[in-house]
Amino acid sequence: MLIVAQNSGLVPTLADDVSASEKAMMRQQWKREKDEHKIEVIRWIRERGERRQELRLWQMEREMREDDRARWKKQVEAERLEWWRTVNQEREAWKQEVEAERRDWWVKESHERDKWRRQEAADREKWARDEEEWTRRREEEEQYRKEVEHRRxxxxxxxxxxxxxxxxxxxxxxxxxxxxxxxxxxxxxxxxxxxxxxxxxxxxxxxxxxxxxxxxxxxxxxxxxxxALYWDRIHYMGCSAGQSGMKRYRARLMNLHKGDDWDKMCSTTPANILGVHYDRPTVCIDEGRTGIWDYPDSSCH
Known part of the structure; x- marks a missing residue:
């Protein structure tokens, strides 16, 4: 009991030179300070809670702003893509329109050019016919004049x-x-x-x-x-005898009429042999009314 009373300040100890009243006042002051500290701690806890709440609100607002910004960026990107797609579509439509107009112009121009060329060709043909007709009439008139003159x-x-x-x-x-x-x-x-x-x-x-x-x-x-005469099938006879570098071909003359001089007819009938044009055969022989042609060929020696 004595120890409790000493610790409580009711009974002074031997080592303690502070009075009991002073200790009581000090304990009251400590209690007030402790109470004030508790109040201060409670206020600090409350303020910390408020700061945390404000931080959470600020964080939520930040997240909302980030979301808004992401949505805005997405919207802007979508609008940009839509604008670019529209521009490309319009550009492609314009290119197709220009190409169609160019093709139409080219077709029209080609038709006009062809029409002009046909007209020019027709005009040239008409001029040629008119000139030919004029020349023919002039010649006929001259011939008629001569005939009249001679008849006179x-x-x-x-x-x-x-x-x-x-x-x-x-x-x-x-x-x-x-x-x-x-x-x-x-x-x-x-x-x-x-x-x-x-x-x-x-x-x-x-x-x-x-x-x-x-x-x-x-x-x-x-x-x-x-x-007009023509040659029957042309036959290859081999290399020409006695002529180096020559092949020989023969064919029978066709479409001769009674009374024709076959030798003259043969010597005036042309032929094409291996792409080479001949005005007449090299020689005509009466045997079978045949024409003979010598064709240059280095393989014949």
Whole structure:
């Protein structure tokens, strides 16, 4: 009990020189300080709780701002992509439109150019035909004038006749007698300057004029499809005998008519052998009415 009373300050100890009243006052002060400290601790705890709450709120606001920023960035990126896609689509549509317009222009220009070329070609053909027609009429008028002039002098052609057989390949000869040539005129000059109409065509002069004791006549060489000849299948005969560097080919002449001079017809009928054009055979032989051609070839020795 004594020890408790000493610890409580009610009973002084031997080593203690502080009075009990002072100790009581000190204990009250310590209690007040302890109570104030508890109050201060409670306030600090409350303030710390408030700071933590504010920190949590600030953290939530920060997270919300981060979320808003992420959404904004995502929205901006989506808008940018959408804008870029729209721009690309518009650009592609513009390119297609320009390309379509260019193609349309090119097609139209090509059509116009083709039309102009066709028109130009048609105009050239018309000019050529007109010039040819004008030349033909001028020649006919000149021939008619000559005929009238000669007829005034009494010179005239008989009705022309077709000579027997063809003259050469693709050529038919026509002849006519020339009558009433004045004695004071040269028969050849008159004949070679006397026009005639044969098969509906006017000819300014004969190809040749001839005479005998009784008649003067002119002869005209006129192209005629019925006189055109052709060669049968061309056969290879090997290297030419006695000719170094030559191959020999032969073919039979076709479409000869009765009365044709076959040798002249043979020597005027052209041929194409291995891409080479020949105006006539190298030689014609009566055996089978055949043409012979020598073709250069270094393999023949």
């Amino acid at each position: 002098q009494g010179v005239w052609w008989s009705e022309p006749w077709k000579n027997k057989g063809c003259y050469s390949s693709g050529i038919q000869a026509y002849s006519a007698h020339l009558f009433d040539i004045p004695d004071d005129l040269n028969w050849l000059d008159v004949c070679m300057d006397m026009p005639i109409q044969i098969e509906g065509r006017w000819f300014d002069k004969p190809d040749k004029c001839e005479r005998d004791e009784t008649h003067v006549w002119g002869t005209w060489m006129i192209g005629e499809p019925g006189c």
